[in-house]
Amino acid sequence: VHEPLLSEKDETTVDVRESSPLPDELTREELTLPAPSEPEIARHYTRLSQMTWAIDSGPYPLGSCTMKYNPKFTEDVAVDPNAAIHPDRSARAAQGNLELQYRLQEYLGEIGGMDAVTLQPPAGAAGEFTGIAVAKAYHEHHGNDRSEVVIPASAHGTNFATAALAGYDVVELPSGDDGRVDVEALEAAVGDDTAALMLTNPNTVGLFERDIAEIADIVHDAGGLLYYDGANLNALLGRGRPGDMGFDVMHYNVHKTFATPHGGGGPGAGPVGVVDELAEFLPSPRVREADEGSGYEPFEPDNTIGKVHGFTGNWLVLIKTYAYIARLGDEGLADAAAKAVLNANYLAERIDLDVPYGPFHHEFAATAGDRDAADVAKRMLDFGVHPPTTKWPEMVPEAMLTEPTEIEGQSSLDDLAEAFNLAYADSDEALGAAPNRTAASRIDQVSAARDPRLSWQALDGE
Amino acid sequence: VHEPLLSEKDETTVDVRESSPLPDELTREELTLPAPSEPEIARHYTRLSQMTWAIDSGPYPLGSCTMKYNPKFTEDVAVDPNAAIHPDRSARAAQGNLELQYRLQEYLGEIGGMDAVTLQPPAGAAGEFTGIAVAKAYHEHHGNDRSEVVIPASAHGTNFATAALAGYDVVELPSGDDGRVDVEALEAAVGDDTAALMLTNPNTVGLFERDIAEIADIVHDAGGLLYYDGANLNALLGRGRPGDMGFDVMHYNVHKTFATPHGGGGPGAGPVGVVDELAEFLPSPRVREADEGSGYEPFEPDNTIGKVHGFTGNWLVLIKTYAYIARLGDEGLADAAAKAVLNANYLAERIDLDVPYGPFHHEFAATAGDRDAADVAKRMLDFGVHPPTTKWPEMVPEAMLTEPTEIEGQSSLDDLAEAFNLAYADSDEALGAAPNRTAASRIDQVSAARDPRLSWQALDGE
Amino acid sequence: MSGTSGTPYAPHTDAETSAMLSAIGVDDEEALFDIPNAVAFDGDFGIESRSEREIRAECSQIFARNDDIVEFLGRGHYGHYVPSVVDHLADRAEFLTSYTQYQPEISQGFLQALFEYQSMLVELTGLPIANCSMYDAATALGEAATLADRVRSTSGDAVLVPEHLREGKRAVLENYCAGADLTVESYPMADGNADVDALADRAGDDVVMVYAENPTVRGCIEERLATIGGLAADADALFTLGSDPVSLSVLQEPASVGADVVVGEAGALGLPTAYGMGLGIFACSDEFLRQVPGRLVGAGEDAAGDRAFTLTLQTREQHIRKERATSNICTNQAWVALRAAIHAATLGPDGLVDLANDCVGEAAALADRIDDLSGAAAPVHDRHHVREFAVRVDQPAAAIAGDLETEGFAVHAIDEHLLQVCVTDLNADRTDGLVAAFEEVI
C-alpha cells in the first residue's frame, strides 16, 4: 500500500509576474505546486484516509489520550453557516454566537465546580498556559513574587513545558510508594516560592488522590494555588468536581471529556475555569448576560491577562462540546464516567500483564515486565487494534498505559485483551519484527531523525 | 479482512405486545434485530466501506457503465432541507421544486434535441419502460396494432426485458460485419408489426451508427418509432443529438452522462425525452410555466400513460443532475465527450489486446483472444484497478468492454494499460488463482447460486 | 472554480492531450469522432457554465421558494427523523461512488451491507427472501403483479386491489399490468378496512393476485388479514401485502397471515420525504426464489474457504436472461437500502417498536383533539391507526386544506368532505399549532 505524493503526480509552475497587477519588485517570480484534478484529489485523500487508523476503525485505548467516539450529529451542528461569522462583528450582530458561548461557559462551570470560565484557549496545553498565566497574574496582583510550580513526576509533559513557558521554575515531585502524591514530600516541596501545584486527578495511572483535601490545604496554606489538569475529568463526571476538591483553576480537555474529534492532532479546545478570586484575571473577552437581560455581551475582566488566542479560540470545536454536553445531560455524563471506569477495570482483569497500582479508575498502567513495551505495542498492531500508550508514566517499568473509554463493549474489550495477551506472550523475534500486517512495517525513527527530510523538496534529487 | 455481520454482534428480542397500545391480535409477538451502539455502527459501516471499491478508489473502466467522478458539491446542493418536501404538497407551496424540475426538463430537452421531457422514471431501465410505454400508447392512440420491438443483438439486456415487460415480442437484429446495424437486415426485420427500433448510438462497442439517417427512414417508413437508449450519450455531448438523428423517444442515464453517483446500484434516474408527437402520452405530472408567467405548475399530458413511479421519481438524483449540467455548461459538456473519446482511444493504443471494431468513441471491446476474459479481469484486480466489463457484448469473443471515461489522466491510463497487459500475459495458473491481493479471494458463484443463502437467518445453524 | 471552458473533472493539461493525441496518431480530438455531418450538432445548448459556489447559491434560492409550512402529509409516504450517523456513514465515498457489485472480491463491504438489509426485511416480514430493493412501493407492487402472472395459472387476469389505494400507485400498477394483459380491479372497503365479504364474493378462479395494505393508505390497521390471505389462497391467487418497516415492527407478521409477497415503502427509514423518492420492498416466500425481480445478495465462499458475499441467481436478471428476465430492473435503490439498514441498526428493535408505538399513539391523540372541534370528526373510520387518519369536515375539504395551508399547515384533502392528517415524530411537536389553525379555519 503506497500512495504517491501530490508532487509526484504533478508539479505545475506558474509565472506570477505574467498575470499579477503588482509591480515586479513586490512579487515572486514563480510558484510551483501540484495542480491535480478534483477526481485525483478525491482519490488521493480517500486512499490516505484508508491508511489512517481512527476511532471509527476500532479500539484506540491510548492511555491519557481518551479516544472516545465522536458523535456524528455534533458535526452537523457545527457546520451551520450562520455560526461561521467573522470574529470582528459587533456584539449586536453576533448575539447567537455570544449566547452559545455564554451557555457553554455556564455548563463548564457547573461541571468543574468553577465560578468563571473562558473558552479562549485553543487546546489543552494552551489552557494550561492560560491557567498558569492567570495564577501568575493573581500572585503579581497581590504583590507576591513566586517563582516555582510544583508538578508530580508522573504528570503530562505539557505541565512542565507550560510552567517553563510561563517563566516558572519546575519543582518535580516524586510519586509516593502507592503511586499517589507523597504528602510529606509535598510539604517539603511547597513553600513561599510556590506559585502553584499542578495536579491531575485521577492521576496518570488512574488513581484518585485520596488526600486531595489535605493536599489543597498544604498548597493554600503556603499561599500557592491548586491547578487541575483536566485530562482525566472523564473519570470523575458526576461524582466529583475539581472546584469542590479545593482546586482554584483548571482546564478542560474537550476532546478527552466531551468527545470532540481529535482530528489527528487538533483542533482542540482548552477552556479554563477558575474560582471567583481569579475571575478578574481571565483572558478577554468573556461573555455575560447584558444588563437589561436582553442579550449577551463580551466584556474584559478587570485585570485580564489579555489574550491567549488571536480571537475566541477554536469555535467549531466549542460548538461540538456544547452539543455533546447537551446530548448527555446529567445522567449521561455520570454514566460515561461509570462505564469508562467499568471498562478499564474489566480489561485489566482480562489481560495477563501485571497492573502495579490501584484501585484505578478510567485507565491503568500495566507493565510489560521484561518485555519491551514498545515492541509489544507494535505487535498488537498486527492483531487489528491500536495499542496503549507505552513507556509512560515512568513510575511503572515498561508501562502500557491503557484507557479503553466507555465506548467499548465487552466483546470489544475481550478482543483487546486477546491482542494484549497474544503480543505479550509472543517471542522476542516476533515482537522485534512487528508489525507485519500493516501498511508500513516498522519505521526507523532514529534514522528519520538523524537525517530529517521534512518536505517533498527535501526528497528531490534522491 | 473480515467484518462480522451485525447479527453476529448483537441480537436483541423485543416483546412487542408488552408495550404496544394495540390489541394483541393486531400485533406480532416479538421482533428480533441487532441493537448495536452508535460507535459500533460507525465502525461496522466504516469497515464495510473500506472493503468496497469505488470511483474514488481508482480507475473503474466498466464498459457501458460509465463510472465518472461524482462532483462532491452536487451532494451539498441535494441535501438542502428546503428541497426535501412531501410530494403531496400543493403546487402553490412547492414552487421551488417545480421550478428546478422545469429547468431540468428544459436542459435535458436541449441536450437530447427533444421537445418534451419527463423526469419521473427512477432509473435507466424505468426510462426505457416509460419510453416504450409511450410509444405503445402512441400507436394505440392512432389505432395501430403493433406487436414487435426490434433490438440489435449487441444491445443492453434491459432493452429486451423492457420490451417484454411492455408486452412486446422481441425481434433480435444481428450485427453487421462492421459491428454496426446491418441496414439490409433491418429492412427485412422491420414491418407492419414494428412498434419501435431500440438503438444506442454510439453502440455498445463504441461505434457510431453512420447510417442513422437511413435507419431512421426505414423505421419511420414502416410506421415504427425510433427509440434512443441514452447509455452512450456521454460520447455525443455537444456533437450530436438524438433528436437531430431522427430518434422519437429516448431516455437519459443521468449517472452515465451527468455524473450522479451510482450508489452501488442506485438510486438512478431515467428521464425520458420525446418529440412533439409523443408529448401527450408522457407520464403525469409534467411541469410547465403557469399561464401568467408567475410560477410553475404540474399538469397532466392529454393522453398520459399515467405513472411509472409513485411520485416524481428519484428527486435527490435529479437535483444532482441539474447541478452537474449547470457546472459544465455547453463547453464543459462537449469537452467531457472529447476527453472520454480521447481516453478510450489512447488506452486502446496502449494495451496488447486486439480491438476488433472501430473507429470507436468512448468505449471499445478488446478481445482476450484465447484467454478467458473473466479470468483476466480477476487478475487485474490484483494490480489495483477495477477491470472492464467482460464477455459482453457477445459479438466480440472474450470481450473486455472498456470505458475509462474522461476523468482519467494519461498516467492513470498508463497504469490501467499496464494492468491489462500484465494480466493478459500472465499464466493460466495465475489467472485461475486470481485474485489474491483482495479482501476476498475468488468467490464461487456456482455454489452460491446452487444453495442460495440470502439472509443471516439462512446462515443460522450452519 | 469559476465557469469552465472544459470540464473541470478531466485532468488533461494541454501537453498531455497533445501527447495522447500523437500516441493515437491523430491531430485533434475532433478526428476521433465518426459522426456524419448530416446529423452533427454545433454544441450550442445555450447552457452557461457556473461555478460550484454559484450553483449552490442558485439552487438554495430556488428551493427557498418552497413555502415554509409544516407538513401533516403522509398517504403512503412518510418522513421520520434520520439520525445524523446515517448521513455520515452512507455518504462515505466508497458506498456512494461505487457501481453494482459485479466484482464481488473488491465489493465485499457493500454486498454485506445489502445482505444485512435483506436480513432485516426477512425478520420484519417473516418471509425468507427479500431482494435488495425496488424503486418504490408502487413499482414493487407492479413487479408483484407480473410475478403473479408468471407463477399463477388462473382462468382470468384480475388483480384485486383495495378501493382505498393511492391513485398514483394504482396508475403505476396498471402500467405494469398492461404488458402482461392483467386487469386491475378494486374491491370495496368497509369502514376503512377491506370489505371481506365483498372480497369473498369476488374472489374466484380468474383472480391472479389479491393486494391489501396494512396500514391502509388512510392509516387504518387491517383487522382481518388472515381472512384475506385465506381467500386469496383458496382462489390460488397470490396474496400480496403492502406495508412499511416501521409498521411491520409491531403489526402482524405478514408471513403469519399468509402473505406470499410483501411490497411497500422502506424509505420511511433512512430518507427524508425527499419529494417522493422511495425505496421499494420486495419480499416473498421460498417457492418464488427463481422468479424474484431485482438483485439478490447471497452468502457463499471464496477460494480460501472464507465466507464471502456475492450477487446471486443473476440468471433471473435482464443482463443475462434478456426478454425472459423476471424484470427489466437493473439499477435499483441500493444506496437507499443501505441508508434504511443503517437507520434500522441505529434504532434497534427497541427503537423501531417505540417509533411504531408513537405512530399509533400520536395519531390517536391528534384524532381525539380534532374530533373535539365542532365541524370536524376524527377518525372517520372506527379502526386503529398508524400515523394518519381521515377527518370528516362539514365544509368542503379542499377549501379547509387551502385555508390551513395559508395558516402554514399542509394536510390532504382526499374527498369532498374528507381530509387526511399524518403525524410522526417530525411534526408531533407542532400539533398544537395545527389544532389551533383547524379551529380557526373550520
Added chain:
Amino acid sequence: MSGTSGTPYAPHTDAETSAMLSAIGVDDEEALFDIPNAVAFDGDFGIESRSEREIRAECSQIFARNDDIVEFLGRGHYGHYVPSVVDHLADRAEFLTSYTQYQPEISQGFLQALFEYQSMLVELTGLPIANCSMYDAATALGEAATLADRVRSTSGDAVLVPEHLREGKRAVLENYCAGADLTVESYPMADGNADVDALADRAGDDVVMVYAENPTVRGCIEERLATIGGLAADADALFTLGSDPVSLSVLQEPASVGADVVVGEAGALGLPTAYGMGLGIFACSDEFLRQVPGRLVGAGEDAAGDRAFTLTLQTREQHIRKERATSNICTNQAWVALRAAIHAATLGPDGLVDLANDCVGEAAALADRIDDLSGAAAPVHDRHHVREFAVRVDQPAAAIAGDLETEGFAVHAIDEHLLQVCVTDLNADRTDGLVAAFEEVI
C-alpha cells in the same frame, strides 16, 4: 433518540454490565470509584439531556440570532470560498477521528497529508522547514518570539513589532514574551508601511526579533522587506515575517528578503471565517531545525526499505523534553492543516495566483469606488493592497460603521475617522450594495 438516562455512546446492556462487574468481582459501578465522601459530588449539574434532533434545532435557532449581514471584515482573518471537496474529504472519519500519529505504521495516510502540507508551506515561504501547524497567527508569533529568545544572544530583550498590529495579536505575543522576560515594542509606520528609517534608528544590540507583516493588518503590501530583513540581520535579531498562503502565492518569497521565520494565518484556506478559528503557520530556516516548536513530519524508511512517514525530532517536544521543550504545544491544528492542504491542492498554483490577483484587484477597485464618494477617501495609504484597505471618513468612523451595520454591512472602525474594508471572492458580488449603503450613511 430522545433524552437519555445513560450515555447513548456506550454499548453496555444491563446483562453485559452485570457480567463485567462480576468478572471484576464487585457489585456495582460505584464500588469502582475511590472518591472520599468529603469531596464527592451528587451529580446534579442541572443539565437536561436532549435528543440529537432537539439539539440540532436548538443550536440552529441560537445561531439564527446572529444578524444576517454581509461582512467586509478582515484585519488578519479572511474567508474565501472553500470548495465542497475539502469538506467531503477532510470529514472522512479516518481523518477526523484519529489521534496524533504515535503509531506511524497505521497512520501513514495522515502523516503523508501533513508532510504535503509542510511541503506546500516550504514552497510558499521559500524556507526549508515548516511545522505541521500552530493554533493561529497570534500564537505562532508568540512562539517565534520564544524561539528568538532561545537562539539569539543579545544585550537586551526587545521584540520590535509594527505600530499597525492587531491588538489581539499583540496581546497574545505579550503573554508569550512575559515568560521569557521579553519586551514588546512598536516601531512606527510611514504611510502604511514600516518606517524603515525609524526602524534603522531603533534596531540595535538589544533587539531579539523584528517582526513585519506582508500584507500589513491594513492590507498594505510592504515595499521594503529586504531592507527590514537587512536591519534585523545586522542587529543579529531574528527577522520574522507574517503573511498568509494566498498572499504568499504572489508576494515576494520570504526567504528572498531574509526572513528567518514565517508565521501567519493559513486558515484563509480550508476554513470559513469560523468566528476566528485559525491555523498558525510556522516556517523557518535550517539553522533552527532543533528549535522549532510543534510537530514535524519527516520521511524515513520502514523495515522493508519503503518510504514511510513519521513524526520526527520529537525530542524537541514537551512529552519528552518536558520543561526544556521548545514549546508546550501538544495538540495543534492538524485537521485544519489537512483542510488547507486540500484547498491548496484544489486551487493549484494557477488557482492560488488567480485568487491572490483578485484580492489585489478587487481591493483596488472597491477603494476607487469609495474614494469617489464625497466624505470618504480610500485607500488612505498610497500602497498596493491585498484584500483590504483603510478609508478616511469625515464623520466619526464608529457611527458610520454602526449605520452601515444597520444597512446590513459590517466594516471595521479602526480609528476615530478611519474605517477598514475587506473584499474577497465571498463578498465581491455585494460591493454594489456596500457602496450604495456607504453613500447613504456617509
